[in-house]
Amino acid sequence: MAGLRGTAFGEELARRPGHDARGGTIIKWLAIGLSLAFLAALLFAPLAVVFAQALEKGLGTYLASLTQEDAVAAIRLTLITAAIVVPLNTLFGLSAAWAIAKFEFRGKSILITLIDLPFAVSPVISGLVYVLLFGLQGWFGAWLQAHDISIIFALPGIVLATMFVTFPYVARELIPLMQQLGNAEEEAAITLGASGWLTFFRVTLPKVRWGLIYGVILCNARAMGEFGAVSVVSGHIRGLTTTMPLHVEILYNEYDFVGAFAVASLLTLLAVATLIVKSLVEWRGGGRQ
């Protein structure tokens, strides 16, 4: 990146009015117009329609759909699932990032690829694998039935499928960040006599906290919103094994559009909140790139 851009003069030149409009004003507004039209149709219209449909019959109906018994049960199940999955995956992410960023060992790149694997796999397959293991005709199906343990069509299956799908999120954020920050400060702490845990909590954790927060909120958003994998293992038992996205599907298929979009609007707000936190984290941790 040599050249003028690094110098004060280059900065000045880059900010000069009209410089960015290379290709002329027509091309500029054509590009922006095309972008906005594309995003409006694909992104903004669906976003707006969620709230338009949810509030179609007024605020009263909207609130009534959200406080309906099955909806509350779905919200509770979603929260419970996230409360189990997110801490476990956070623990995993911290452990994997420490192992990969702090040490050189054979098979490290294979380990990184394997951690990424759930991103490459269809959500349906993430659910399918657990049905094959724990379903009635699965490997452990007969044994589980004999001992009266249900995993598929119950909370454990939903938790496992969600865990699979959200597995890489925290690790994915932390590994590059910790690799980039290096080991010098940790090595100094250890040399000065700090224990491993003290070093981790007092040196490493404060350094990576913004990346960690970002990974955790992404993991949480996906955990609460996962549809495909959970749909395969849940069995769709109303009020019992339906998470919020599955409840949306059930209501939608019953033509209860207001109800479906009301629950969907909560999930949309969650997504928007996630994006806001993400922007804040990028702003606070701006120097980390």
Add this chain to the structure above:
Amino acid sequence: MAPDRARREPRTSAPRARQPSLLPGFGLTVGFTAFFLSAVVLLPLGALVLKALGMHWHAFWAVLLDPRAVASYRLTFGASLCAATINAFFGFIVAWSLVRYEFPGRRLIDALIDLPFALPTAVSGIALTAVLAENGWIGGWLAHYGIKVAYTPLGVVVALTLIGMPFMVRTVQPALGEVERDLEDAAETLGASRFQILRRIILPSVLPAVLTGFTLAFARAIGEYGSVIFISGNLPMHTEITPLLIVVKLEQFEYASAAALGFAMLVISFVMLFAINAVQAWGRRRFVAARR
């Protein structure tokens, strides 16, 4: 979310089984990581592979070559390819507008690009359907021209375009930021036309990023389920995607057939992972070569 960040790190030269380090916790963290990874991801995937390979050879191929399955591959791959191509074009323009121009609302739009990452797929699915159905905001307008989107293969393409969009924009954005303006200035001074600058300077430098984004969007689209099943009519042979066919097989308790189809998709996922790595490695080599 860029899935390539860790791989950009330079490889250290052929490590021993483990290089000495001052820091503690190697055994604990590697052990826990390997255990958790095996328990949650590797063993379950292994069960799928075993189940599929345990099938009789003929039964296995009968499932994979069933006309209904073949029709589902055609739709899944065709629609994914269309969606990734649409994204390559519009994603480039969106990235270009966000990187090169200042306009009201730019930061907000930039932040919203990630929405498909954060929005549950079921919500994208019903929202797109509501917009594109014949009584919807856009669907009603298109219906005047005789274009049906919802419940047709076209609807599948739209859903997959939405899902893949952030992959393309977020991969191309940094690459566009790195294009050397000096080169463009020089070319302009030397009398190059705008089209020549685009074709000879900008496109070659962002091509690896566009290809990476294309592969990422394509790979994601192949496995997508939630957003598609609402907008496609889910008609066998016509608008049924492969992941849905797996779910149908499972609901009919045909575990072996579901496993066979799942295995095929798993193999394709591995091929895509390999393709993504290959494209990125190629892009890096080109980048390094260009610097010399």
